[in-house]
Amino acid sequence: MCLDNYFTGSKSNIVHLLNRPYFESIRHDVTSPISLEVDEIYNLACPASPVHYQFDPVQTTKTSVLGAINMLGLAKRTGAKILQASTSEVYGDPEVHPQVEGYFGSVNPVGIRACYDEGKRCAETLFFDYYRQHAVPIKVARIFNTYGPRMHPNDGRVVSNFIVRALRGLPIEIYGDGNQTRSFCYVDDLVDGLVKLMATDQDCTGPINLGNPVEFTMIELAKLIISMTNSKSLLVFKPLPQDDPARRRPCIGMAREKLDWSPRISLENGLDKTISYFFNLLKNDE
Numbered sequence: 084m085c086l087d088n089y090f091t092g093s094k095s096n097i098v099h100l101l102n103r104p105y106f107e108s109i110r111h112d113v114t115s116p117i118s119l120e121v122d123e124i125y126n127l128a129c130p131a132s133p134v135h136y137q138f139d140p141v142q143t144t145k146t147s148v149l150g151a152i153n154m155l156g157l158a159k160r161t162g163a164k165i166l167q168a169s170t171s172e173v174y175g176d177p178e179v180h181p182q183v184e185g186y187f188g189s190v191n192p193v194g195i196r197a198c199y200d201e202g203k204r205c206a207e208t209l210f211f212d213y214y215r216q217h218a219v220p221i222k223v224a225r226i227f228n229t230y231g232p233r234m235h236p237n238d239g240r241v242v243s244n245f246i247v248r249a250l251r252g253l254p255i256e257i258y259g260d261g262n263q264t265r266s267f268c269y270v271d272d273l274v275d276g277l278v279k280l281m282a283t284d285q286d287c288t289g290p291i292n293l294g295n296p297v298e299f300t301m302i303e304l305a306k307l308i309i310s311m312t313n314s315k316s317l318l319v320f321k322p323l324p325q326d327d328p329a330r331r332r333p334c335i336g337m338a339r340e341k342l343d344w345s346p347r348i349s350l351e352n353g354l355d356k357t358i359s360y361f362f363n364l365l366k367n368d369e
């Protein structure tokens with residue numbers, strides 16, 4: 084069963100699943116309770132791109148907090164295992180590098196990213212309290228920047244922005260000086276990690292980092308995408324948004340040890356598939 088309110092998701096991404104006998108799609112917003120019979124829950128709900136989660140920040144916090152309460156309530160009633168898509172944003176603008184799960188983070192609680200960061204932090208708190216208080220079997224994954232085919236062309240995050248602008252020959256916008264770093268995980272690797280985490284024993288709750296530990300500056304990413312698309316796009320510099328983290332890279336020692344997981348797809352290979360996806364999408368639009 085796939086629940087989505089389609090705020091950032093798109094029906095075209097699941098249309099190939101609709102005629103499968105065991106697949107059901109339900110339009111639902113997790114801020115409202117729902118009664119279903121389930122044995123595993125992946126709580127992935129919440130816009131994840133800064134432009135989308137800052138569009139209606141109150142709703143973003145509600146999605147994480149009320150969504151967690153409603154899904155944990157469902158898990159408690161049905162006895163289901165429940166996995167939370169948490170985030171590297173719980174580390175805020177980190178003073179510890181690479182980020183280890185034991186680091187408590189450095190989040191500005193009143194900044195423009197707080198609706199997402201604090202919402203996800205509160206969701207983690209709820210997960211661990213349901214685990215301690217009600218013995219709900221929980222799994223918490225801290226997901227680092229993830230990309231791949233089926234991203235929305237207006238998603239607003241850096242990989243899709245750079246690819247779409249490079250393919251259109253428009254200037255690529257670098258926020259700040261472009262020396263901030265991120266570590267990009269291809270979507271298939273991430274899904275593999277989530278499925279492995281769900282399959283662990285009850286005592287493996289996380290939180291556990293899932294991401295690709297290879298770190299790039301935004302300038303390096305832009306240059307790589309320009310060369311892979313043979314684009315004539317120029318780089319232009321725009322102001323850095325408030326509280327934009329300077330560095331981000333996961334320590335994935337725990338995922339290697341507990342899940343026997345590490346990403347297999349390099350940035351070049353992942354970008355290749357993502358560029359092909361956007362190339363076909365934009366070609367059909369024209």
Ligand code: UDP
Nearest residue numbers: 133239240241242244256257258263301327
């Ligand atoms: N960024 C950029 N140009 C863009 C979009 C994003 O330079 O068109 C920068 C952004 O300021 C940040 C990094 O790329 O430093 C990653 O941004 P994204 O929104 O993808 O994810 P997040 O900041 O949540 O990691």
